[in-house]
Each structure stands twice: as structure tokens, then as C-alpha cells.
Amino acid sequence: MSFRDLQTDLARTGYVAPDDLAMALFLALRLGRPLLLEGPAGVGKTAVAGALADLRGTRLIRLQCYEGLDATHAIYEWNYQKQLLAIRAAAEFHDGESGVAVEQRIFSRDYLMERPLLQAITQDTPPVLLIDEIDRADEEFEAYLLEVLDNYQITVPELGTIRATARPIVILTANGTRDLSDALRRRCLYATIPFPGRETELAILKARNPEVEARLAGQIVAFVQKLREEDLEKVPGIAETLDFAAALAGLGLADLTEDPDALVASLATLLKTETDRAAVPLEVAARLAGRAA
Amino acid sequence: MSRVTRFAARDPGPAARMAGFMAHLRGNGFALGVAETALAQAALTELDALDPETARLALKCVCTGRAEDATRFDAAFDAYWLNAGRVRPRAVPKPADAAAARGRNSRTDHQDESAAPGKRHAPDDGAGDAAGAGDTGRLQAVQAGHLRSRDLRELVSPGDIRAAETVARRLGAALRDRRSRRSRADRRGARLDFRRTLRSSLSTGGEPLRLHNRARPDRPVRLVTLCDMSGSMIRYARPYLAFLSGLMRADPDTDAYLFHTRLVRISDALRDPDPLRAVNRLSLLSEGLGGGSRIGGAVSDFAHGPARRSVGGRTVVMILSDGYDSDPPEVLAAALERLKKRGCKVVWLNPLKGWAGYAPVARGMAAALPHLDLFHPATTLDDLAALEKELTRL
Numbered sequence: 001m002s003f004r005d006l007q008t009d010l011a012r013t014g015y016v017a018p019d020d021l022a023m024a025l026f027l028a029l030r031l032g033r034p035l036l037l038e039g040p041a042g043v044g045k046t047a048v049a050g051a052l053a054d055l056r057g058t059r060l061i062r063l064q065c066y067e068g069l070d071a072t073h074a075i076y077e078w079n080y081q082k083q084l085l086a087i088r089a090a091a092e093f094h095d096g097e098s099g100v101a102v103e104q105r106i107f108s109r110d111y112l113m114e115r116p117l118l119q120a121i122t123q124d125t126p127p128v129l130l131i132d133e134i135d136r137a138d139e140e141f142e143a144y145l146l147e148v149l150d151n152y153q154i155t156v157p158e159l160g161t162i163r164a165t166a167r168p169i170v171i172l173t174a175n176g177t178r179d180l181s182d183a184l185r186r187r188c189l190y191a192t193i194p195f196p197g198r199e200t201e202l203a204i205l206k207a208r209n210p211e212v213e214a215r216l217a218g219q220i221v222a223f224v225q226k227l228r229e230e231d232l233e234k235v236p237g238i239a240e241t242l243d244f245a246a247a248l249a250g251l252g253l254a255d256l257t258e259d260p261d262a263l264v265a266s267l268a269t270l271l272k273t274e275t276d277r278a279a280v281p282l283e284v285a286a287r288l289a290g291r292a293a
Numbered sequence: 294m295s296r297v298t299r300f301a302a303r304d305p306g307p308a309a310r311m312a313g314f315m316a317h318l319r320g321n322g323f324a325l326g327v328a329e330t331a332l333a334q335a336a337l338t339e340l341d342a343l344d345p346e347t348a349r350l351a352l353k354c355v356c357t358g359r360a361e362d363a364t365r366f367d368a369a370f371d372a373y374w375l376n377a378g379r380v381r382p383r384a385v386p387k388p389a390d391a392a393a394a395r396g397r398n399s400r401t402d403h404q405d406e407s408a409a410p411g412k413r414h415a416p417d418d419g420a421g422d423a424a425g426a427g428d429t430g431r432l433q434a435v436q437a438g439h440l441r442s443r444d445l446r447e448l449v450s451p452g453d454i455r456a457a458e459t460v461a462r463r464l465g466a467a468l469r470d471r472r473s474r475r476s477r478a479d480r481r482g483a484r485l486d487f488r489r490t491l492r493s494s495l496s497t498g499g500e501p502l503r504l505h506n507r508a509r510p511d512r513p514v515r516l517v518t519l520c521d522m523s524g525s526m527i528r529y530a531r532p533y534l535a536f537l538s539g540l541m542r543a544d545p546d547t548d549a550y551l552f553h554t555r556l557v558r559i560s561d562a563l564r565d566p567d568p569l570r571a572v573n574r575l576s577l578l579s580e581g582l583g584g585g586s587r588i589g590g591a592v593s594d595f596a597h598g599p600a601r602r603s604v605g606g607r608t609v610v611m612i613l614s615d616g617y618d619s620d621p622p623e624v625l626a627a628a629l630e631r632l633k634k635r636g637c638k639v640v641w642l643n644p645l646k647g648w649a650g651y652a653p654v655a656r657g658m659a660a661a662l663p664h665l666d667l668f669h670p671a672t673t674l675d676d677l678a679a680l681e682k683e684l685t686r687l
Contacts, residue, residue: 002340003347023350030339031332038360068481084500182324185358192363 015051016204024191034149034170039193042237045173049130059127063116065137071144075117075154083111107158121152121164129168135177142184149187196238198225204238209245219256220245222292232279236270243269256289263289298376317373318356325356457532460678461539467681472509482508514607516547519595521614523553523586529644533613536677538563548603552591588614588657589624596632606636613642613671616658625657629664640667647672
């Protein structure tokens with residue numbers, strides 16, 4: 001299997017991957033390395049993990065990072081309540097269990113709550129592990145992640161080391177909230193996903209919204225591409241293009257220039273801040289639509 | 294004719310060529326180790342390495358680690374592998390000292406060096422020669438130290454602007470990390486609240502089922518900067534703007550204004566991730582840059598306008614100016630007094646203060662002095678770095 005095969009397979013699941021992304025995924029699968037994806041919001045960084053899991057028929061385990069994410073939410077946590085109840089029950093009923101035995105029982109796997117990272121390495125078949133927006137997590141967590149990604153093993157002091165039964169396919173995404181450490185970058189394969197070109201975006205639109213007519217689809221893509229060149233705060237991504245297409249199809253438009261008011265109304269799917277809405281008034285939208293048609 | 298580079302006949306083989314390519318990338322500023330070389334070789338064995346485009350894509354995702362690398366990679370790849378059929382003499386990387394022995398030549402010369410003839414080689418610059426003769430690493434360190442204590446206005450090369458940004462970033466981070474001395478109930482706090490846990494354990498028969506935590510809440514300090522861009526200050530413009538943009542990026546809550554004859558808010562322009570574009574956006578905003586200075590008027594505008602929204606007890610207002618004001622000094626004094634009533638701290642950074650024999654005799658400066666919490670020189674990068682300590686004390 002070459003990376004071209006992977007690319008066509010992904011296209012069948014509805015994900016159109018550019019060449020360098022397909023190659024990065026291919027190498028990540030072959031070399032067993034984590035893959036770091038960077039790019040603006042809404043270009044399909046997260047979606048690629050879903051597509052890959054679909055393609056390989058495995059579970060997708062997702063860890064959404066946020067500021068203050070810590071080990072108890074990412075790796076494992078002891079189920080304190082259950083442990084306390086167990087101690088309590090042992091003391092109450094005196095069923096001949098020694099203190100040591102109770103201790104061993106309450107620090108066993110039954111009392112361990114698995115969080116995404118631990119889940120990912122204890123599956124029977126290798127799952128896809130998506131660590132989303134890693135740049136939002138703190139630096140301490142990044143350091144801990146390095147350890148996990150290096151050895152694929154997690155040490156629980158009370159239990160000992162848990163080794164991976166299957167090495168997950170790890171995909172990390174970032175969009176520049178904070179600069180990532182060099183150590184993490186060095187351990188990962190890397191690909192940037194830019195805003196797609198005209199043909200790619202058209203292909204994505206066709207794959208995702210096949211009910212949109214070819215002529216309208218062409219106009220939509222040209223319109224969005226023109227819109228991205230405007231000076232906007234939040235540049236619309238592919239997800240927005242798909243929403244926009246769905247909105248236009250829902251309004252029953254066959255041509256972008258046919259009803260400027262409906263066009264401006266459906267811009268709500270593309271422009272998500274007040275200043276951006278103000279930056280693209282009716283005339284500008286109509287002009288862009290005219291150029292796209 | 295094929296564009297592919299022809300290697301010399303005595304070339305040791307593909308592995309050495311790959312090692313040569315990695316050395317070539319390192320020479321171009323890519324951060325690559327031995328592990329990457331091995332990984333790159335492993336990657337190429339997985340696919341059709343004879344197809345240049347495939348090899349390019351594969352090596353690209355192995356060897357690059359950030360967006361800037363990715364944009365430079367293609368040129369580096371072409372230069373090494375697709376040399377239009379010219380013979381590349383030897384693929385084995387040169388020993389490191391070969392580059393040093395070559396010395397200065399026009400090809401390695403940087404633009405900024407040639408713009409300021411002899412700067413690096415001026416006699417007073419050679420202070421490090423005696424200390425670290427023959428030891429290049431040490432010599433460089435001494436040079437850098439020397440550079441830090443230069444007058445800010447000599448800092449014009451992009452590298453130095455980056456250094457100014459680093460100082461600013463550290464400063465911003467130091468300001469932001471200001472935790473309260475008191476702690477407060479917090480569901481995910483670091484410390485266990487034993488009293489509360491014990492108290493609530495009473496309701497569960499003495500078993501501490503519910504754990505309560507406490508944490509020290511953040512008390513971040515907001516920094517608002519007013520930067521003078523009048524004619525007398527224009528020579529400090531670039532390093533100050535670099536300093537400001539570093540501050541802006543370190544902390545999303547900071548705010549920056551620029552003034553000459555009027556007050557302009559520049560925070561959004563400075564947050565632009567591309568420093569060059571930030572400067573361009575700035576120049577569009579700041580029409581009349583380098584004109585006369587109305588410090589009093591500008592500070593007064595600030596105190597009556599934006600300050601009412603954004604300045605409070607946990608704010609430090611930083612004014613970067615030399616104090617040469619064309620407004621009457623009373624205006625400035627009144628404005629600062631009004632500003633102080635909002636409970637903020639006022640820090641004045643004066644580039645002239647670092648000069649020997651400077652006294653704040655300018656009328657504006659003299660009028661402002663009684664209202665300042667801190668009057669600090671900002672002539673060199675060291676002065677700006679020293680601010681970190683002063684600001685944490687405020």
C-alpha cells in the first residue's frame with residue numbers, strides 16, 4: 001500500500017486529504033510515530049482522526065485539551081468514593097479479610113477510572129487517539145505526554161507499570177494558542193493543513209454535500225475563496241463552507257446572484273464576529289458573488 | 294536533462310547522502326538530531342524513494358516541526374537533491390570548524406553587518422578576544438553580553454528586535470503570574486481543605502466522602518503602555534515597538550497606545566503574529582508619526598477616555614517617553630493626578646535617564662515626577678530586563 005492508496009481510501013470515507021497530509025498519515029501508520037497537525041481553525045484537523053478511525057474500523061478516543069487539564073483527567077484517577085465504601089464495608093461486616101488484603105483489593109484495576117490516555121493503550125486493537133488542541137494544555141501536561149508517547153506505558157504507583165497492549169495511532173492538533181516545546185515537535189511527524197485550494201475545496205464539498213448542484217457548488221467555493229482574501233478577523237474554514245452550502249441549498253437558491261438578501265442572510269454561517277459582519281455589507285457580498293458567478 | 298543532482302563517483306552511498314542532506318538542513322537552521330536522520334531513512338524505505346515528489350513529501354513531514362520550517366523546506370530540498378544535474382562533490386558533511394576557518398566572505402555576510410561597516414570589528418567590541426581566544430562559544434557569549442548593554446537605538450537588526458521581544462515576553466509573564474496570598478474554595482484546587490472536608494464528613498458518618506479543595510486565585514496585573522512616538526523619540530521607535538509587541542503577545546490582557554500629537558490604540562495591530570505586518574499595520578494607523586509631542590494632551594485624553602474603562606487598582610500604566618512636551622506642564626500634572634485617582638501605578642520609562650549626568654529638567658518631566666511610582670531608565674535592554682524585579686515589587 002502506498003500513500004496514494006491511503007489517499008483514495010480516505011476520499012471514499014468522505015475526507016479529501018492533500019498530498020502532504022496523506023503522506024504524513026501514511027508514515028505515521030507505518031513508522032508508529034505520533035503526528036502533529038497544525039493549521040487554522042476549521043480546515044479539518046480533527047475530522048482527519050475520525051476519517052482514519054472509520055477507515056481502519058477502530059475506536060476513536062478523543063482527549064480534548066484545555067487550560068488546567070491534569071493527569072487525573074487525562075490518564076487515570078482512583079475511584080475514591082468506591083474505595084471508601086469498600087473499606088467501610090470491610091470494617092462493618094468483618095468477613096475475615098485482613099487489612100493488607102483490603103488494601104490490595106481497593107488498589108486494583110476495578111477501582112481505577114481510566115481516562116483517555118490509559119484507555120488508548122489498553123485496547124485490544126490499536127485505536128486512533130486524538131489529542132485535540134494540545135497547545136491549550138499547560139506545559140506540565142505536555143511534558144507528561146512526552147513520557148507516554150515515548151514508551152507507551154503508564155506508571156500507576158500503587159499498581160505498577162501498565163504497558164500498552166496495542167500502540168495507538170496518535171494524532172495531535174494545534175492551532176497556535178501557545179508555542180509547543182521543541183521536545184514534543186521532535187517526537188512527532190509534522191504536517192500543516194492550510195486552507196484548501198479551489199479544486200480541493202470543490203472536491204470536499206462534493207464529497208460531503210452531494211445534493212448541491214455542480215454550478216452552485218462552483219460558485220460557493222469561488223465565493224468563499226474570494227471572501228478569505230478579505231481582511232477578516234475569523235477567516236471561514238471548510239466547516240463553514242459546508243454550512244454555507246447547506247444553508248443555500250436549504251433556501252432553495254440555484255444561483256448566488258439571484259437573491260442578494262438571502263445571500264447576506266446565509267452569510268451568518270460564514271462570518272462569526274460582529275466586525276466581520278460589518279466588514280462585508282450587502283454591496284460587498286453582491287460584488288463577490290458577481291465575481292464568483 | 295534530469296534536474297536531479299549527480300553525486301560524485303567516489304560518493305559513499307545513499308546513507309551518506311541522507312546524512313549529508315540532514316547536515317545541509319541543519320546548516321539552514323533546522324533543529325534536527327541523529328534520531329531524525331534514522332527516522333528519515335526508515336521513512337524512505339517504506340515507499341518509492343526514487344520518485345522525487347514522494348521523497349520530498351516524506352522527508353518534509355519527518356524533518357519539519359513547525360510552519361516556518363515547512364515553508365523553507367522545499368527550497369532546501371531542491372538545492373540539495375534537484376541541483377539541475379550539476380555534480381555535487383561530496384555528500385559527507387564537512388567538519389564544523391571548516392565554516393569557522395572560512396572567515397568572513399561576501400556570501401556569508403549578513404545585510405545588517407554590511408549596512409553598518411565594521412561594527413562587529415570595532416576595537417571596543419574586541420573585549421571578548423582576550424577572555425575566550427580560540428573558544429568560539431565563549432567568545433559569542435561575551436559579544437552577546439556586550440550587545441545587551443548597548444543603547445537601544447543601535448538595536449535595529451531583526452535578531453536584536455527578537456531579543457527585545459524575549460525580554461518583554463518574560464516581563465509580561467512575570468506580571469501575569471501573580472497569585473493571591475489568600476486561598477479560596479476551588480473544586481480543582483491544589484490543596485485539600487481539611488476543615489471543610491472534616492466538617493462535611495460529619496454528614497456521611499465520619500467518612501470523608503466529599504473532598505474539598507482550595508486554591509490561590511490569580512490576581513493578574515494589567516499593563517497599559519503609552520508609547521511616545523514624537524520626533525525626539527523616533528530613533529527608539531523600532532526597539533520599543535518590538536518590546537511592546539512582545540508584551541502584547543505574552544499577555545492577552547495588556548493594552549498599548551501610541552501618541553505623538555494624538556492618541557492611537559495599537560494593541561490589535563501589535564498582536565499580529567507577523568512582526569513585519571504588525572509594523573505595516575502600525576504605520577497605517579499612526580499617521581503623523583515623528584511629529585510634535587503633546588504628552589500632556591495625550592495622557593489627559595487617555596485619563597478621560599479609555600482609562601475609565603480599562604484602568605483600575607490592579608493596573609500598571611507604563612509611559613515610554615523622554616518628557617519633552619509642547620503642552621504646558623500643568624496639563625500633564627493634572628492628567629497624571631486624575632489617572633492616579635483610579636488607583637493604578639504609574640511607571641515612567643525614560644530613554645534619556647540612562648545617560649550620564651541626566652537630570653529631569655524638562656518641564657514636562659519635572660511636573661510629572663511627583664506623580665510617578667517608578668521612574669526608570671529604558672536606554673538599554675538590560676534596563677528593560679531589570680524592570681521585571683521592579684514591577685513585581687510594585
